[in-house]
Amino acid sequence: MAGQSMHRIFRAVAVKKTTLAVVFVALAWTWLGTVEDRTLAQDAKSQASIEKAFPNSNKCKRCHERVFEEWETSPLSRSIHSPAFRATLDAFLASPEGKDKALCFRCHAPHIREFQDHTQLFIDQVKSGDPQLDGVACAQCHLIKQVDRAKHPPEPKYEAPGSKTLYGPYKDFSQNLAHQSMELGLFKKSDLCLNCHQAVPSAANLGKANDLLGNWDQSKAVKSGKECQSCHMPEQTGESANGEKKRTVANHTFPGRIGKLRQEAAKLDVETKIEGDKTTVIVKVQSLVPHNLPTTHPAWASVVLDLVIKGKNLKTVFSDKRIYGRVYHNAKGEKTQFDFEAVKVVEDTVLKPEELRVETFTFPTPKETRTFDVEATLSYAPITGPAPFLQRIEAESSKGTSDPVFQPIEIVTRTENVPIAR
Ligand code: HEC
Ligand code: HEC
Ligand code: HEC
Ligand code: HEC
Ligand code: HEC
CATH class of the missing domain: 1.20.5 (Single alpha-helices involved in coiled-coils or other helix-helix interfaces)
Structure with a gap:
């Protein structure tokens, strides 16, 4: 059988x-x-253990609705979400410099510092285009208990995972059932911000030139007692937690490239001299920012001064520009848009803290018209870089070429009508 x-x-x-x-x-x-x-089950478990130590911002939303809504509109809430970040992270991981896979996350999702073993989860979530883990959210700042400024860049020390104490600016906080509160002077100081904003460790090869802010601590604003928070987390009056008494609170939209603060970035002064057939325009760019403008991470960040002259019938008869930023070279001596492979700064035209820059433009005096317009505009420039990299971002973005990285952001503009005396 x-x-x-x-x-x-x-x-x-x-x-x-x-x-x-x-x-x-x-x-x-x-x-x-x-x-x-x-792996799905494992991922869920890793995420749960990460979020046990660093509660998801949704948990805070329940009681801190105002703060949550402000933060949600800020760039900080999208620190691992943008197509530009995804494409740059990919380029980094594929490069010889990309061995330290957690590097970008140390600032873009700093809880990785306590969860190095789970680095792959952070990477996978970024690649998915819709990360469920937070980037720079509530707990990522409010669990920092110390910043070590002896290190370059400065390093944060986190409260031991699982702690229920959240640090903040208030001594006279109301008690609540979700967490303990503690006043920490650090939250009123620039030090808190410096650990992510002063220098990028990936650009360590640059030595002293790896410096995003410049001599900010020598600026008039900072010497007069201003901290990063004074301008980027302006004071307002409101509820700190739902239903609590109104008090002085801090704006969590983190105004920067977006928001009203931009109008305080610079002043433009325009002076036109006509000498027969030749005209000279002198543009004085007065930076009001107490640190470098722009801050040069990512390396393509730049600010542009555009000058346009409109003559007869408002037709453009002359245009020119000045670019404020940095040009980096890689080890092969080629220009690179990635600071992680930069070894040298070959050009630095960044506006230094509170600097006055004077630009001179010369062109033929417009003909057949009694007046002409001089238009000077300062803006953050759109992203630049090798075509395949830009195409990759375009493909990654649900908005394609309308993705915000491809749009300039105007800072200030000045228009003058100049009569020609003949
Ligand atoms: C854990 C790291 C980290 C800390 C701490 C941190 N930031 Fe940031 N910040 C970032 C990252 C990353 C971005 C970029 C987010 C994006 O656009 O993807 C950012 C963006 C910003 C922006 C928007 C810049 C722009 O181009 O518009 C401002 C303003 C800002 N931060 C201010 C602050 C201030 C003020 C503090 C201190 C109170 C602070 N940050 C602390 C990581 C940090
Ligand atoms: C020391 C902290 C730090 C490290 C490390 C760091 N970044 Fe950033 N990153 C920032 C900050 C702060 C900003 C916001 C700068 C600004 O707006 O002026 C930023 C902005 C960006 C942006 C533009 C905003 C966006 O989200 O599209 C990209 C892209 C980016 N970083 C990519 C990377 C990549 C890739 C790495 C790793 C190779 C990296 N960063 C490492 C702090 C850091
Ligand atoms: C059950 C409601 C509740 C939840 C959930 C909650 N908080 Fe609070 N939190 C409060 C109340 C109430 C205060 C006191 C506000 C006041 O005194 O005006 C407070 C105060 C704070 C302060 C100020 C502490 C100080 O001493 O300056 C911080 C920071 C804070 N919460 C952060 C968070 C974060 C981050 C989360 C999420 C991980 C969170 N909270 C979740 C109710 C809550
Ligand atoms: C980049 C770091 C950073 C992030 C992200 C952040 N905070 Fe704050 N938060 C601060 C600082 C710094 C202060 C104190 C500012 C001051 O008083 O000048 C503060 C103040 C507060 C306060 C007391 C003042 C107020 O405005 O009510 C609460 C509550 C608070 N944060 C909750 C949160 C919650 C909830 C989130 C997430 C939705 C969050 N924070 C995200 C840095 C941060
Ligand atoms: C006196 C006010 C003031 C202080 C203090 C200040 N900033 Fe700014 N910051 C500005 C202005 C104005 C701008 C330019 C307008 C804008 O926000 O884009 C700016 C721009 C920025 C940007 C975006 C610029 C870019 O090129 O992407 C970042 C990031 C930033 N500041 C971080 C900081 C940090 C970190 C500190 C503390 C060390 C700080 N700022 C202190 C006023 C200030």
Whole structure:
């Protein structure tokens, strides 16, 4: 009996190789399926353990609705979400410099500092385009208990994972059922921000030139007692937690490139001299920012001064520009848009803290008109870089070429109508 059925099986195998192949594929599929389920389950478990130590911002929203809504509109809430970040992270991971896979996250999702073993989860979530983990959110700042400024760049020390104490600016906080509160002077000081904003460790090869803010601490604003928060988290009056008494609170939209603060970035002064056929325009760019403008991470960040002259029938008869930013070279001596592979700054036209820059433009005096317009505009420039990199961002973005990185952001503009005396 047994021999007979064995024989039958052998025959079946011999005859139906294809069936076997199908069975094998099906088995492999089931096996892969369980592996996939297992990693999914593992990912969920990793995420849960990360969020046990660094509660998701949704948890804070319940009681801190105002703060949450402000933060949600800020760039900080999208620190691992932008197509530009995704594409740059990919370029970094594929580069010889990309061995330290957690590097970008140390500022873009700093809880990785306590969860180095889970680096792959952070990477996978960024690649998915819709990370569920927070980037720079509530707990990522409010669990910092110290910043070590002896390190370059400065480093944060986090409260031990699982702590229920959140640090903040108030001594006279109301008690609540979700967490303990503690006043920490650090929250009123620039030090808190410097650990992410002063220098980028990936650009360590640059030595002293790895410096995003310049001599900010020598600026008039900072010497008069202003901290980063004075301008980028302006004071307002409101509820700190839902239903609590109104008090002085801090704006969490982090105004920067977006928001009203931009209008305080610079003043433009325009002076036009007509000397017969030749006209000279002198534009004085007065930076009011107490640190470098722009801050040069990512490395393509730049601010542009555009000058446009409109003559007869408002037709442009002359245009020119000045670019404020940095040009970096990589180890091969080629220009690079990535600070992680930069070894040298070959050009630095960044506006230094509170600097007055004077630009001179000369052009032929417009003809056949009694007046002409001089338009000077200062703006943050759109992203620049090698075509394949830009195409990659365009492909990654749901908005394509309308993604915000491809748009300039105007800072200040000045228009003057100049009469020609003949
Ligand atoms: C854990 C790191 C980290 C800390 C701490 C931090 N930031 Fe940032 N900040 C970032 C990152 C990353 C971005 C960029 C987010 C993006 O656009 O993807 C950013 C963006 C900003 C912007 C927007 C800049 C722009 O171009 O518009 C402002 C303003 C800002 N931060 C101010 C502050 C201030 C003020 C503090 C201190 C109270 C601070 N940050 C602390 C990481 C940090
Ligand atoms: C020392 C902290 C720090 C590190 C490390 C860091 N960044 Fe950033 N990153 C920032 C800050 C702060 C900003 C916001 C700068 C600003 O707006 O002026 C930023 C902005 C950016 C932006 C533009 C905003 C956006 O989200 O599109 C990109 C892209 C970016 N970083 C990519 C990276 C990549 C890739 C790495 C790793 C190679 C990295 N960063 C490492 C702090 C850091
Ligand atoms: C059950 C409601 C509740 C939840 C949930 C909650 N908080 Fe609070 N929190 C409060 C109340 C109430 C205060 C006191 C506000 C006051 O005194 O005006 C407060 C105060 C604070 C302060 C100020 C502390 C100080 O001493 O300056 C910070 C910072 C803070 N919360 C952060 C958070 C963060 C981050 C989360 C999420 C991880 C969170 N809170 C979740 C109710 C809550
Ligand atoms: C980049 C760091 C950073 C992030 C991200 C951040 N905060 Fe804050 N937060 C601060 C600082 C700094 C202060 C104190 C500012 C001051 O008083 O000048 C503060 C103040 C507060 C306060 C007391 C003042 C107020 O405005 O009510 C609460 C409550 C608070 N944060 C909750 C949160 C919550 C909730 C989130 C997430 C939705 C969050 N914070 C995200 C840095 C941060
Ligand atoms: C006196 C007010 C003031 C102080 C203090 C100040 N800033 Fe700014 N900051 C500005 C203005 C104005 C701008 C330019 C307008 C804008 O926000 O884009 C700016 C721009 C920025 C930007 C975006 C610029 C870019 O090129 O992407 C960042 C990031 C930033 N500041 C971080 C900081 C940090 C970190 C500190 C503390 C060390 C600080 N700022 C202190 C006024 C200030």
